[in-house]
Amino acid sequence: MAKARSEMIAETRAKLVAAARHAFGTVGYANASMDDFTAGAGLTRGALYHHFGDKKGLLQAVIQQIDAEMTARLHKVSAKAPTRWQAFVDECVAYIEMAVEPEIQRILFRDGTAVLGDISQWPSTNGCIQALADALRQLQTDGEIGADIDIDVTARLINGASAHAALWIANSDDPQATSKRAVEGFRTLLERLKT
Amino acid sequence: MAKARSEMIAETRAKLVAAARHAFGTVGYANASMDDFTAGAGLTRGALYHHFGDKKGLLQAVIQQIDAEMTARLHKVSAKAPTRWQAFVDECVAYIEMAVEPEIQRILFRDGTAVLGDISQWPSTNGCIQALADALRQLQTDGEIGADIDIDVTARLINGASAHAALWIANSDDPQATSKRAVEGFRTLLERLKT
């Protein structure tokens, strides 16, 4: 039953991450009491400190989970597109749309950056930027975008623009309308990357 | 001596803002103890709560001060440029360079967003976006950039891209080199806005 044991452990970790993710995503990192949400998961802070070291460690685990999910979603979107260019644009738009979701917005773009600094700097996090960079690289080798474009820089700039656009959208009076405007404006800018 | 009195009050406010700004800029908002930095200014938390309501209010005051300074600096930069286009590009580059400064980065882009949400949504804050939008509007009426470009959206996207670029630069191993790359990549993208 060694397996059952490790399964139990993995389960507790998952429960803690899930509980923290919910708390962070709703009330925010600073306002989330570890006592509260661990109790909600039927555990105590002891388990938390044992597995994740401290509150920041837990946030990191939550972010890794979210980032993995987002990356998977981006890959799915680009896989469905008929052309490479379409795949790239769809990825960007999908990224913005994901970034508008309250949980992602709050945890990744607000608390994540504040508590842990630049997300794109952590090892094995933000596969999203990687996904964008990969798409751009493909387009460049295909000759669809200018050879003068610095892929990594551009990927980050696009990522930043998307994140901020998402912030703007989510906090605007009419998110629907703002989203439309933002995505439209974004498309026109992306068009200009073409050769 | 009514004037002397109001002057004293303004002075205390200024002292509190300055002390908070220094603390927030160095150790960060969450780690800045109000007892500590008010004592450093020769005051107590009582004055702080009286003038700013709470810690968030103080952060808001600090950010307003910083934003005003940044806006002034941007205007100065653009005023010095020979052409409208040059003025715009210089503003963008100057914005990135300012955003790399530790104090601005920490207070505006990390803690500001986390604690208060989207900065560009607050009334009379982020004159920087306004400055960018104004410059873009000028260029559009002059016919230097496409009529299909949505000014407000683009200003925000550029702002977001700059902010993220700054995060990237500041946290990179070699900020100097990264800054060069980022600014260069940024320039090439901006060039593509032209008609």
Place this chain on the structure above:
DNA sequence: ATGTCTTACATACACGACGTATGTAAGATG
């Protein structure tokens, strides 16, 4: 099979920080 050792948590405690309620002295106002 049994004793030891390690792991996975729970419990208890100390410390610090925020917010609030209250106090007070000095200037403003009539």
Place this chain on the structure above:
DNA sequence: CATCTTACATACGTCGTGTATGTAAGACAT
């Protein structure tokens, strides 16, 4: 000159984090 308001300081309660300690159960060696 009396009252009222303003601009702070002081004192206190509460909460949240981190750490130190306790404990029960599984892993492992003999």
